[in-house]
Amino acid sequence: MEINERIYDLLVDTQIVADVILGMAMISVEDFLDLNEGDVITLDKNAGDGGDIYVNSRIIGTGDIIVMDEKLAVRVQDVMDSDNVVRYFFEEK
DSSP: OOOOHHHHHHHTTOOOOEEEEOOOOOOOHHHHHTOOTTOOOOOSSOTTOOEEEEETTEEEEEEEEEEETTEEEEEEEEEOOHHHHHHHHHHHO
16 A cells, blocks of 8 residues: 555544553462562563563664653654555554
């Protein structure tokens, strides 16, 4: 499918869900139920690796986790080109 200006115009006002995944961990239900405040779950990523950025459950890039105005944020470091992101939206329909 050719991505043209008309297709981009259709998406301009579309709301999306963006998630940033810091990492993952596999634990048993028993271990999960035993968690208490202050316990630590070790993730599969190293410190400084950043997070994976997902849009509508599809990975589109990566970024560094930062703090802005006392809130967590992500600084985009690598992102898929816009034509491929637009194709994802149209393939989902």
